[in-house]
Amino acid sequence: MSETPASTPDRAELSCYTASLVAYLEPGASDIKDRLARSVRLSVRTDSPDGGLAFSHHARVDIDDRGRGLAYRGAQDWEAARTALDAESALHGRVLAVGNTRHLPWSPMYGTVGTPHWVVVSRHAEGQWSVSDAFEALTPHGSQTPYAGILDDRELRGALTPLGHAAPQAVSRDRHALGEEAALPPYTGYRWLELDAAPRPAAPEGTWVHGLLPALRHVADQVCADPEALARYADDIWTAARHQRFRLASVPGAQEASAAWGALPQAVRFGIASAERGRFRAGAVEKAFAQVIAMVEQLEAAEAAGAAEPQHAGARQGGAGRDV
Incomplete structure (x- = not known):
């Protein structure tokens, strides 16, 4: 080699x-x-x-x-x-x-x-x-x-x-x-x-939770109080965090959200280690999920406001034209 x-x-x-x-x-x-x-x-x-x-x-x-x-x-x-x-x-x-x-x-x-x-x-x-x-x-x-x-x-x-x-x-x-x-x-x-x-895309089988916030909340509900589930899905949470940080790298003003995603896998690993020692620290995991959820909520609200602002401006301009 x-x-x-x-x-x-x-x-x-x-x-x-x-x-x-x-x-x-x-x-x-x-x-x-x-x-x-x-x-x-x-x-x-x-x-x-x-x-x-x-x-x-x-x-x-x-x-x-x-x-x-x-x-x-x-x-x-x-x-x-x-x-x-x-x-x-x-x-x-x-x-x-x-x-x-x-x-x-x-x-x-x-x-x-x-x-x-x-x-x-x-x-x-x-x-x-x-x-x-x-x-x-x-x-x-x-x-x-x-x-x-x-x-x-x-x-x-x-x-x-x-x-x-x-x-x-x-x-x-x-x-x-x-x-x-x-x-x-x-x-x-x-x-x-x-x-x-490529085959024609088929409708996904099974029951899915779509959307970043709903999916994130669902995962948190499944793992925050269950150390076995936390260990089972630790790699999936880590993968989600990496992909979200990859996405956010080009999003203006997303540094705090990216940092919260980066901290989430660390909290998951800490929770797993604490469970292995016989004292599961669920609070650290819950806090990390809550921080990510809060950051995602802020970003989505800011994006929604940014998307709506040009429409409002256009409506105001249109109204002024009609007044004239």
Whole structure:
């Protein structure tokens, strides 16, 4: 495995899914970061088939002007997977592949915890692959920094080692990683995503809470008094906070709201740690959620007032004209 420094043009707060999704789409869509920021939302499904809650953090941004979008693919044996990766790379120049953090040497979870992790792969030379991972974060397992390097067939096979199975929350994250529900191939095989004719968007199944404030309040109601639920959805709350901070980076006057979102995962981790010590500090979690909710309310009120002001001005001008 050879390695070269990975450039980081910005420090956008994205998840492992969206960081690699942006890296995959950017060669053909230079405005993808702005499009993703505009697409950020929060919706929560209350009756997920995987059990508990399911989270959707953004609308789909992968559909191109020809109506093609990404879809999961899988293969049970490595030779079939390698052939498919090679074909997709030859066709589109790159492919999104699903790695396994337990087998990614640059991951802070290397050798310990296995969870799905997207990387961008392309054929480098015979028997060699260029692999990049744009994700950057300080995680509970340690620091993840961007990676770019060359892996041979054996090393790539290891990096994409099938998980075998995943926790319900990880399955739910996989299922909604593109923004809306997608069919998943078995976790017992190698997995990747291919660009294909995008299906017509279907009405979301199940019962959803849409809108940032309603969804945020619903999550708070579920986790603030329940340390087990707090631990179960800690990664989803962390992901929501990162995407909201990414969205707010271009919103004037949103620094306090961004800071409140940044403090929320810290409070969640503190609450989990206090529960593990046998004394759950629910108050810290409740306070952090309340601060975020208050900041979102202020921003939404300011945005609503700003949108209404030109209309009022226009009405006043129109009235003056009629008086004349």
